Amino acid sequence: MKLPKPWWAGGGLLQLTILLSLVGLRVDLDLFLPPPAAALWEELLPLCPTRPASASNPFSASEGWERTPLLSAKGRLLHEVRALGVPFIPRTRVDAWLVHSVATGNADGAHGLLGTAASSAVGDGGQSASAGGGDPRAAHSSPLAAEEEEEKAAEPTAEVPDAGGCGSQENEMLREKSEAVDHSSQQEENEEGVSAQAKSRQQSKTEEHKMACASAREAEKITEARNESHLHWSDTSFSLEDLFQLLSSQPEHSLEGISVEDIPPFLSSVCESVNSSAQNINLSHAISHDVNLHEAMLLYPNNTFRRDPSARSSQAQEPLLQLNPHTNPEQATPAMSLPPFDNQMRNLTSQDLLYDLDSNIFDGINLMSLATGFSPLEVSQLFEEPDSGLSLNSSYNSTSLTNSSYRIYDGTVGYNSDLQSLCHDLGAVGGCYPEPHKHCHMDHRTIAGFHVSLECQQVFHDHTYHLQSGASEPTSESFAWSEKSQKTSGCLDNPDRNLSRDEQRAKALHIPFSVDEIVRMPVDSFNSMLSRYYLTDLQVSLIRDIRRRGKNKVAAQNCRKRKLDIILNLEDDICNLQAKKEALKNEQTQCSKAIDIMRQKLHGLHQDVFNRLRDDQGRPVNPSQYALQYSHDGTVLIVPKELISSGHKKEAPKGKRERRN
DNA sequence: TACGGTTGTCATAGT
DNA sequence: GAACTATGACAACCG
Structure with missing residues (x-):
C-alpha cells in the first residue's frame, strides 16, 4: 500500500501550528476540522503511526513508532519553536524525549532527529529543501546521512510494519525518483529520529538541565507577563503530543473530511497510550484537563471561519504558496523554513503556544501532586526520571516551585487555593471539579512542614482577591474560605484582627475547615472527617480543641442566658408576690373597716338597749x-x-x- | 484608674 | 468510656 503524502509533511505544518496558537486552539481546531466524514476517518486511521505495545517506554530503539513521520514532524515543530527563542517545557514523555533530542541535536551540531530540522528551521526555503532532506541522495551523500544509514542498518527490525513499511517503500521510490522530496524527507526524518534516540541515551544530562532550567525561567517570565485573559489557555491542555497526534492523523487532503466529533476519542486514546503507566493514567483520568474539541466547538459556536470553508482554506493555503513557490504545498519539504509570518506574529504565537505548554506542565506537576499525594517537588522529580530523558529542573527548588505555581495559578495556599481556582477553571470548561477537601488533604499531606505553607501565605492573599471577584455561588465550604479571605483581605494593615483566636490558630495550621464547621458538625461527620483526611497530630489536636472550646463557648452562652432567664423569672415572681401582698393588705384593711363598723353598730345597739331598760x-x-x-x-x-x-x-x-x- | 458588664476559657460534675 | 452539657470560677477586654 502506498503511503499517501501526509499533509503535515508539507510546509503547512508550522503554519498550521502557529495559526493554531495565534488564533486560539479551540477556534483553529474547529477551523481545520470541518463536518464529519466517518468513512474517510476510518480510512485514514490505519495510516496513523502505530503505537508501541509498551507505551511506558516510548523511547526504546526497538520500537518503531518514533520513526514515524509523526514524531519527526513533531520534533521539527519543536525545533522551530525553539528557533523562535521561546522556551518549551515538555508535557508528555514524548515531549520530554523530543526536548532531549533537541538538546542532543544541538550538541552534535546537526545530528539526531532535530539536527536536520535545526538547520532547516533557521534557513530559507531553498536551504531547507536540501538540508532538510528534500533530496534523499544529498542526504545520503552527507556523513550524517551515512551515519544514519548505519544506524538504520544496525536496527533492521525496529520499524513498525505500517510506518516502517511505508518508509521502505518510499525509500525505493525515492531511489528511483529523486523528485519525491516529501517522501524522502519522511524517511530521513525517521532515520533522524532513530539517530537522535540513540544519541539521546548517550548524552549527558547537563544540557538537558540547562535547557530545562532555561525553559522554566523563560516560562516563568512569560507566565508573569500574561494576564488573566489567557487563563483559558491553560484549560486547553494540548501538548505537542496531542497536537501532533491530532494533526498527523489526517492527511492534508482530508482536512475537510474530518469531523470535530471524531477527534475527542482519538485524543483520549492518545492520552491513554502516552500515559500508560498507572500513575499517568490516573492523572489523565482523574484530571480532565484536556479540553476536547467538541467542547471547544460549543465554546465557539459563532466561528466565522466555519461558515466559509473556502475562505479559511485560502487563508491556510496562501502562506504555503508563499513559502515554497517552487513546490506545491503537498510536496513541500518537511524541513522547510518558517512561513512568511512576520516576526512579531511568530513570537506571539509561539509564546502563546509555549505558554500553554508551560502552564500544562506546571498544571500537571501540581495536579499530579494532588492526585498522587506526592509533593510537587516529588512530582517534578518524576519528570526527570532517568528513563524519561528529561531533566526538568536542576534548579527546581521549592522556591521556584512556589513561584511557578503562584504565577500560573495566580496564587496558592499550599496548593489548596490552587485547586480551587483551578477547579473553577475546570468547572468552567466542563472538567472535573475535585472535592476541595481532598485537595486540602493532599496539601497537608504533601506539605508536612508548616513553614512551607507559611511561605505561600502571601500568595494566598493575592489569590483570594482574584477569587473574590469571580466567586459566585458560595457553598458552605467556599463561603468559609471566602469569608476567611475577606477577613484577610480586609485587614492587610492589621491582619487577622477580626479573627478569633481559634480561627487564627486554624489558619496558622491551615486547617481545611472553618471553625464554625468544626464546632457545628455532628460527631459522626466530625469523626469521619478526621479519619478521611490526613491531618497531623497537631492539626487533629487543634481541631478537637477548637470543637471543645466552641462547644463549651456555646454551652457557656446558653448557661448564662439560662441564668439570666432564671433571674428574670425570679424577678417576675417577686413582682407577683408583691402585688399579691398588696392585695391582701387591702383586703385586710377592708375587713378591719367592716369589723369596726359592725362594732360601732353593736355598741350603738347596746346603748339603745340599755337606754330602754x-x-x-x-x-x-x-x-x-x-x-x-x-x-x-x-x-x-x-x-x-x-x-x-x-x-x-x-x-x-x-x-x-x-x-x- | 477603678469598676462593672461581657465574653471566652478551664475545670469539674453530671447526663 | 466518650461525648456532651451545665456551671462556677477566672481572666481578658471594653466602655
Missing part, C-alpha cells in the same frame, strides 16, 4: 353595772357584771328578766 322601780339600768348576755335560744338577759364571773346561776334570773323586757 328599766329596773323594778322604773329607774334606767346602769350599763356599767349590768351587761347583756345572749343565750342559745335567742333570748337576751340583763346580767349584773359581778355575776357574770361567778357562774351561770345568776344568768337565768337576769335572763328571765330581760326576756320580760
Whole structure:
C-alpha cells in the first residue's frame, strides 16, 4: 500500500501550528476540522503511526513508532519553536524525549532527529529543501546521512510494519525518483529520529538541565507577563503530543473530511497510550484537563471561519504558496523554513503556544501532586526520571516551585487555593471539579512542614482577591474560605484582627475547615472527617480543641442566658408576690373597716338597749353595772357584771328578766 | 484608674 | 468510656 503524502509533511505544518496558537486552539481546531466524514476517518486511521505495545517506554530503539513521520514532524515543530527563542517545557514523555533530542541535536551540531530540522528551521526555503532532506541522495551523500544509514542498518527490525513499511517503500521510490522530496524527507526524518534516540541515551544530562532550567525561567517570565485573559489557555491542555497526534492523523487532503466529533476519542486514546503507566493514567483520568474539541466547538459556536470553508482554506493555503513557490504545498519539504509570518506574529504565537505548554506542565506537576499525594517537588522529580530523558529542573527548588505555581495559578495556599481556582477553571470548561477537601488533604499531606505553607501565605492573599471577584455561588465550604479571605483581605494593615483566636490558630495550621464547621458538625461527620483526611497530630489536636472550646463557648452562652432567664423569672415572681401582698393588705384593711363598723353598730345597739331598760322601780339600768348576755335560744338577759364571773346561776334570773323586757 | 458588664476559657460534675 | 452539657470560677477586654 502506498503511503499517501501526509499533509503535515508539507510546509503547512508550522503554519498550521502557529495559526493554531495565534488564533486560539479551540477556534483553529474547529477551523481545520470541518463536518464529519466517518468513512474517510476510518480510512485514514490505519495510516496513523502505530503505537508501541509498551507505551511506558516510548523511547526504546526497538520500537518503531518514533520513526514515524509523526514524531519527526513533531520534533521539527519543536525545533522551530525553539528557533523562535521561546522556551518549551515538555508535557508528555514524548515531549520530554523530543526536548532531549533537541538538546542532543544541538550538541552534535546537526545530528539526531532535530539536527536536520535545526538547520532547516533557521534557513530559507531553498536551504531547507536540501538540508532538510528534500533530496534523499544529498542526504545520503552527507556523513550524517551515512551515519544514519548505519544506524538504520544496525536496527533492521525496529520499524513498525505500517510506518516502517511505508518508509521502505518510499525509500525505493525515492531511489528511483529523486523528485519525491516529501517522501524522502519522511524517511530521513525517521532515520533522524532513530539517530537522535540513540544519541539521546548517550548524552549527558547537563544540557538537558540547562535547557530545562532555561525553559522554566523563560516560562516563568512569560507566565508573569500574561494576564488573566489567557487563563483559558491553560484549560486547553494540548501538548505537542496531542497536537501532533491530532494533526498527523489526517492527511492534508482530508482536512475537510474530518469531523470535530471524531477527534475527542482519538485524543483520549492518545492520552491513554502516552500515559500508560498507572500513575499517568490516573492523572489523565482523574484530571480532565484536556479540553476536547467538541467542547471547544460549543465554546465557539459563532466561528466565522466555519461558515466559509473556502475562505479559511485560502487563508491556510496562501502562506504555503508563499513559502515554497517552487513546490506545491503537498510536496513541500518537511524541513522547510518558517512561513512568511512576520516576526512579531511568530513570537506571539509561539509564546502563546509555549505558554500553554508551560502552564500544562506546571498544571500537571501540581495536579499530579494532588492526585498522587506526592509533593510537587516529588512530582517534578518524576519528570526527570532517568528513563524519561528529561531533566526538568536542576534548579527546581521549592522556591521556584512556589513561584511557578503562584504565577500560573495566580496564587496558592499550599496548593489548596490552587485547586480551587483551578477547579473553577475546570468547572468552567466542563472538567472535573475535585472535592476541595481532598485537595486540602493532599496539601497537608504533601506539605508536612508548616513553614512551607507559611511561605505561600502571601500568595494566598493575592489569590483570594482574584477569587473574590469571580466567586459566585458560595457553598458552605467556599463561603468559609471566602469569608476567611475577606477577613484577610480586609485587614492587610492589621491582619487577622477580626479573627478569633481559634480561627487564627486554624489558619496558622491551615486547617481545611472553618471553625464554625468544626464546632457545628455532628460527631459522626466530625469523626469521619478526621479519619478521611490526613491531618497531623497537631492539626487533629487543634481541631478537637477548637470543637471543645466552641462547644463549651456555646454551652457557656446558653448557661448564662439560662441564668439570666432564671433571674428574670425570679424577678417576675417577686413582682407577683408583691402585688399579691398588696392585695391582701387591702383586703385586710377592708375587713378591719367592716369589723369596726359592725362594732360601732353593736355598741350603738347596746346603748339603745340599755337606754330602754328599766329596773323594778322604773329607774334606767346602769350599763356599767349590768351587761347583756345572749343565750342559745335567742333570748337576751340583763346580767349584773359581778355575776357574770361567778357562774351561770345568776344568768337565768337576769335572763328571765330581760326576756320580760 | 477603678469598676462593672461581657465574653471566652478551664475545670469539674453530671447526663 | 466518650461525648456532651451545665456551671462556677477566672481572666481578658471594653466602655
